[in-house]
Amino acid sequence: MIKRATLVWVLLAVLSGTGLFLVKYEVQALEERLAAINHDILDDMEAVHVLKAEWAWLNQPARLDDLGRRLLDMEPVSSAQIRSIADIPMRTPDADAPPSTAPRRRPADKPRKLVRNPRTADPVIPLFAQYRRTP
Amino acid sequence: MIGRPPFFHPARRHPGDADQALETGRTRLLFTGAMFACAFAVVALRLVDVTLLKEGAGQRSAQLSAAPVLQTGRADIVDRNGVLLATSLKTASLYANPHLIIDAHEAAAKLVKAVPELSREQVYARLVSDKSFVWLYRHLTPRQQYEVNRLGIPGFDFITEERRVYPAGPLAAHALGHTDVDNHGLAGVERQFDETLRTGGAPLRLSIDTRVQHAMREELGRAMRAFRAVGAAGIVQDAHTGELIAMVSLPDFDPNLPASIDSESRFNRATLGVYEMGSTFKIFTSAMALDAGTVTMQGGYDAREPIRVSRFVIRDFHGKRRWLSVPEIFMYSSNIGAARMALDVGTAGQRSFLSKIGMLRPAPVEISEVGQPILPGQWRDISTMTIGFGHGLAVSPVQLSTGVVAMVNGGVLYPPTLIRRDSPTRAGTRVVSARTSGEIRRMMRLVVEDGTGRNAEARGYLVGGKTGTAEKVMGKRYKAKALMSSFVGAFPINAPRYVIFAMLDEPSGTKETLGYATGGWVAAPVVRNVVYRIAPILGIHPVDEGSPAIRQQLAIDIVTKESGKRRLASF
Numbered sequence: 185m186i187k188r189a190t191l192v193w194v195l196l197a198v199l200s201g202t203g204l205f206l207v208k209y210e211v212q213a214l215e216e217r218l219a220a221i222n223h224d225i226l227d228d229m230e231a232v233h234v235l236k237a238e239w240a241w242l243n244q245p246a247r248l249d250d251l252g253r254r255l256l257d258m259e260p261v262s263s264a265q266i267r268s269i270a271d272i273p274m275r276t277p278d279a280d281a282p283p284s285t286a287p288r289r290r291p292a293d294k295p296r297k298l299v300r301n302p303r304t305a306d307p308v309i310p311l312f313a314q315y316r317r318t319p
Numbered sequence: 320m321i322g323r324p325p326f327f328h329p330a331r332r333h334p335g336d337a338d339q340a341l342e343t344g345r346t347r348l349l350f351t352g353a354m355f356a357c358a359f360a361v362v363a364l365r366l367v368d369v370t371l372l373k374e375g376a377g378q379r380s381a382q383l384s385a386a387p388v389l390q391t392g393r394a395d396i397v398d399r400n401g402v403l404l405a406t407s408l409k410t411a412s413l414y415a416n417p418h419l420i421i422d423a424h425e426a427a428a429k430l431v432k433a434v435p436e437l438s439r440e441q442v443y444a445r446l447v448s449d450k451s452f453v454w455l456y457r458h459l460t461p462r463q464q465y466e467v468n469r470l471g472i473p474g475f476d477f478i479t480e481e482r483r484v485y486p487a488g489p490l491a492a493h494a495l496g497h498t499d500v501d502n503h504g505l506a507g508v509e510r511q512f513d514e515t516l517r518t519g520g521a522p523l524r525l526s527i528d529t530r531v532q533h534a535m536r537e538e539l540g541r542a543m544r545a546f547r548a549v550g551a552a553g554i555v556q557d558a559h560t561g562e563l564i565a566m567v568s569l570p571d572f573d574p575n576l577p578a579s580i581d582s583e584s585r586f587n588r589a590t591l592g593v594y595e596m597g598s599t600f601k602i603f604t605s606a607m608a609l610d611a612g613t614v615t616m617q618g619g620y621d622a623r624e625p626i627r628v629s630r631f632v633i634r635d636f637h638g639k640r641r642w643l644s645v646p647e648i649f650m651y652s653s654n655i656g657a658a659r660m661a662l663d664v665g666t667a668g669q670r671s672f673l674s675k676i677g678m679l680r681p682a683p684v685e686i687s688e689v690g691q692p693i694l695p696g697q698w699r700d701i702s703t704m705t706i707g708f709g710h711g712l713a714v715s716p717v718q719l720s721t722g723v724v725a726m727v728n729g730g731v732l733y734p735p736t737l738i739r740r741d742s743p744t745r746a747g748t749r750v751v752s753a754r755t756s757g758e759i760r761r762m763m764r765l766v767v768e769d770g771t772g773r774n775a776e777a778r779g780y781l782v783g784g785k786t787g788t789a790e791k792v793m794g795k796r797y798k799a800k801a802l803m804s805s806f807v808g809a810f811p812i813n814a815p816r817y818v819i820f821a822m823l824d825e826p827s828g829t830k831e832t833l834g835y836a837t838g839g840w841v842a843a844p845v846v847r848n849v850v851y852r853i854a855p856i857l858g859i860h861p862v863d864e865g866s867p868a869i870r871q872q873l874a875i876d877i878v879t880k881e882s883g884k885r886r887l888a889s890f
Binding site: 222223225226229230233234236237238239240241243244245246249260261262263264266268 | 387389402403404406408409484486487488490529530532533534537777778779780851852854855860861
């Protein structure tokens with residue numbers, strides 16, 4: 185009878201020991217994974233930091249200005265191009281007439297301007313690209 | 320049955336003694352048991368405390384599970400809209416321990432191949448020196464670091480360092496300043512806020528708007544090339560907070576390359592340079608006289624003859640040779656009229672007025688490159704007269720523009736600032752009455768509509784301003800043909816939102832300007848072009864100048880004595 189009780193206790197001790205062992209190792213593995221993930225996050229944050237600098241570098245107003253002029257034919261807005269909503273006349277009864285049946289010219293029909301490949305036309309070398317960490 | 324301990328032997332004791340002894344034994348057992356229970360309880364509590372409550376595993380797991388925070392050594396600097404202007408990137412720096420170098424010749428030869436910026440002799444000299452630490456190259460790119468690593472030279476090692484980079488390049492160079500190789504601020508806000516920036520944390524938000532800054536910089540650069548000027552300065556300032564939206568000084572420098580900065584490009588013409596501003600000072604003279612009540616808008620002065628005071632002669636550039644009313648003096652930029660106007664207020668009055676609007680002390684802007692204004696040695700009547708039209712007192716462009724902000728915004732002076740102010744209203748000091756400010760605005764509009772500043776007219780944006788052309792002082796004399804040509808304006812002048820200043824240093828006239836290099840010909844067009852470009856960005860709606868409401872707001876009464884008639888300008 186005493187022997188059986190002892191056996192139960194020994195069994196319980198072995199079980200809890202094994203359990204502890206397994207849990208401990210699992211926790212250790214999880215902690216390692218967590219540390220690795222945190223490290224990756226930090227790496228990514230650093231990469232994002234570098235990319236932000238590069239984004240600011242590529243968005244220099246002088247560069248955007250130049251690209252807009254060369255590739256998109258953009259010009260500064262003149263004051264004559266700006267009107268307020270109040271300047272638009274009220275809709276007249278004629279405008280309520282059914283729309284004409286003539287086919288509307290779709291934007292796609294317009295002759296398209298040839299746009300140079302921005303990659304080759306771009307004179308600005310992304311300087312900060314060299315600070316980006318290679319994986 | 321358990322045998323009794325020997326001291327319970329009944330033969331030696333009385334029958335009652337046995338019970339007594341049993342009782343004692345039980346008490347002792349209970350006591351000992353209680354003590355053990357207490358001890359175990361303490362151990363158990365401590366166990367709970369250590370494993371669950373206190374530092375140790377608990378904090379460690381908390382540390383591990385907390386989201387990582389990127390540590391940057393020096394805080395970022397951003398513009399008013401959050402566009403990155405300065406940040407710190409991690410780089411590797413190469414150093415060597417010469418005691419560990421086996422073959423300095425070979426090491427130097429190999430290193431120069433990997434880092435071509437280095438010279439072989441220099442590297443060799445450093446590698447044979449008798450130190451245990453020598454820098455070889457600061458801030459390698461990751462590729463160079465990889466190359467150096469591949470050489471596998473013992474004695475070489477890396478330190479991770481921070482490098483300050485300015486993604487906008489030279490755009491806001493003078494406002495930002497730059498840092499040295501150890502990331503200490505050397506100029507601009509980098510120097511002024513060095514302590515705060517070094518502790519890291521939230522980015523420093525400047526009042527500069529990169530888009531406006533770019534428009535100003537580009538237009539100034541264009542004018543500088545066209546008129547072959549040696550330098551230029553430009554300012555856009557918020558008329559209700561004193562924030563500097565743009566501050567340009569040309570030539571400028573790239574803060575990414577601090578080694579290449581020369582003294583000419585380092586010099587900040589907008590804040591450090593002090594210049595005799597010329598006729599733009601007539602804004603202050605008129606405001607002072609109108610506010611003091613020594614003259615009214617209907618009053619005027621005789622401008623027929625040049626004024627002679629000892630060896631000085633005060634002449635008019637655009638001479639009319641007749642009696643001029645105050646608006647006419649302003650519009651035709653009459654030196655004689657301005658001199659008489661200043662003299663009427665008097666030396667003490669002028670001095671206290673100029674002191675009140677910050678002309679006599681360095682501008683309180685948040686950079687260390689701020690120039691000390693040059694005051695006349697003895698403020699005599701002649702000084703009062705010449706200062707009336709902007710000679711004899713040298714101030715920096717930022718002082719002038721801050722003063723003009725106060726003149727046009729209803730009369731409240733705000734200290735200039737490079738840091739964005741989030742509160743919509745800043746505390747200012749009233750320096751002139753709202754009425755005087757309104758009169759100054761009308762006269763400034765007149766200059767652009769009908770006077771010397773016609774080239775600043777930007778259709779729809781109601782620019783008002785004043786031209787200024789001064790001869791440069793070289794040593795003790797005025798240098799003939801070397802001009803400082805400027806224009807200071809505000810728009811929309813009926814309710815100014817921004818004050819804008821442009822100045823060219825030693826411009827030469829071209830065929831297009833009929834050989835003139837005055838403020839109205841060289842600086843006013845810069846202001847016009849900048850207004851056209853920045854007004855849509857700043858959300859200013861163009862208006863119809865001819866609308867009755869605006870006409871009425873800007874109407875001005877010009878009295879002409881000779882004809883005895885009055886004519887209403889702006890009609």
